Amino acid sequence: MSSTDPKSLLPAGLAEHVTTLSVKDGRAIAVVDAAGLNEHQRDEIKRLIDTRLLEYDDISDVRIVMTAERKQRRLIAIGSGKGGVGKSTLTANLAIALKKTGRAVGLVDADIYGPSQPVIFGNQGEKPIARDKKLVPIESSFGVPMLSMGHLVEPGRALAWRGPMAGNALSQLIDAHWGDVDTLLVDLPPGTGDVQLTMLQRYKPMGAVLVSTPQDLALIDAARAGQLFDQAGVPVIGLVENMAGYACPHCGEVSDPFGKGGVETAAERLELPFLGRIPLDLAIRQGSDRGTPPAAGDDALAKPFHDIAAKVDEWIGAKS
Numbered sequence: 001m002s003s004t005d006p007k008s009l010l011p012a013g014l015a016e017h018v019t020t021l022s023v024k025d026g027r028a029i030a031v032v033d034a035a036g037l038n039e040h041q042r043d044e045i046k047r048l049i050d051t052r053l054l055e056y057d058d059i060s061d062v063r064i065v066m067t068a069e070r071k072q073r074r075l076i077a078i079g080s081g082k083g084g085v086g087k088s089t090l091t092a093n094l095a096i097a098l099k100k101t102g103r104a105v106g107l108v109d110a111d112i113y114g115p116s117q118p119v120i121f122g123n124q125g126e127k128p129i130a131r132d133k134k135l136v137p138i139e140s141s142f143g144v145p146m147l148s149m150g151h152l153v154e155p156g157r158a159l160a161w162r163g164p165m166a167g168n169a170l171s172q173l174i175d176a177h178w179g180d181v182d183t184l185l186v187d188l189p190p191g192t193g194d195v196q197l198t199m200l201q202r203y204k205p206m207g208a209v210l211v212s213t214p215q216d217l218a219l220i221d222a223a224r225a226g227q228l229f230d231q232a233g234v235p236v237i238g239l240v241e242n243m244a245g246y247a248c249p250h251c252g253e254v255s256d257p258f259g260k261g262g263v264e265t266a267a268e269r270l271e272l273p274f275l276g277r278i279p280l281d282l283a284i285r286q287g288s289d290r291g292t293p294p295a296a297g298d299d300a301l302a303k304p305f306h307d308i309a310a311k312v313d314e315w316i317g318a319k320s
């Protein structure tokens, strides 16, 4: 067989996808430019090339290399209207719970103004290394690789970042060596600032989860954050109510310091799904401070996080 132009072995419609084709000792190696092709198209092209080349008597083995075959990584943003409502706590526990459902989850702590994930995961002081100018995520004890500005700068130093600097910080964390991770949870700073805008412009998340306490003010801000996602065409997966129902550790009586059911009512009003309620429980705060997030366990404290993760998991499954 002439190998001056092996691409001529293929019909033009297939050859146009092939960067190089070599044939030697019965083995054909085709390099296919897979940029812009979806998974189905890639599989189809692979199949057609394979079948066509094997029709030649002197080809017995076909190897196909797909370039630009970047793993489609979905981003799920976790946002809140205001700070201190438990967004970081939810993100960490959701990531751990999703990992338990079998998803390859990673976590980006994009709350660059007040990164708290290194504390929640108990790996403060660890520093990610860089390879080929990209960061390598830190492996956490819960099987969730993660990157946080808290691992890169001294506590408090990132606070002054605004505009492009804040956006670039986000890119460094997202465009990292995430390997097999297919679902990246992004813990956003509260509100609707520079990081959120960069996120929406450069990396359109697949969906967003919003956290709020039942207080009216927190809810109004959460609705505003929801609007931003909505305008950008990012579906809100649902709302989570945090710090609802405080069970007194002494007498067991349940009180509602921030009101009750406000988030569920707001979700109904905004026509958004309600994903669940997490109680105000001292053990949740203690676990977060100690580097042992409750979702790592299997007890009653873990349950609300696992239930919310199951709903998010189902939502992702339905969209994929």
Ligand SMILES: Nc1ncnc2c1ncn2[C@@H]1O[C@H](COP(=O)(O)OP(=O)(O)OP(=O)(O)O)[C@@H](O)[C@H]1O
Pocket: 080, 082, 083, 084, 085, 086, 087, 088, 089, 090, 111, 114, 116, 189, 190, 242, 243, 244, 278, 279, 280, 281, 282, 283, 284, 285, 286, 288, 289
């Ligand atoms: N359900 C809960 N029960 C008890 N403590 C909680 C609960 N949720 C969060 N906390 C605690 O409240 C504090 C704030 O939570 P967290 O850092 O998750 O909020 P945040 O919304 O991410 O805040 P910020 O955006 O300011 O970082 C933390 O000390 C956390 O441990």
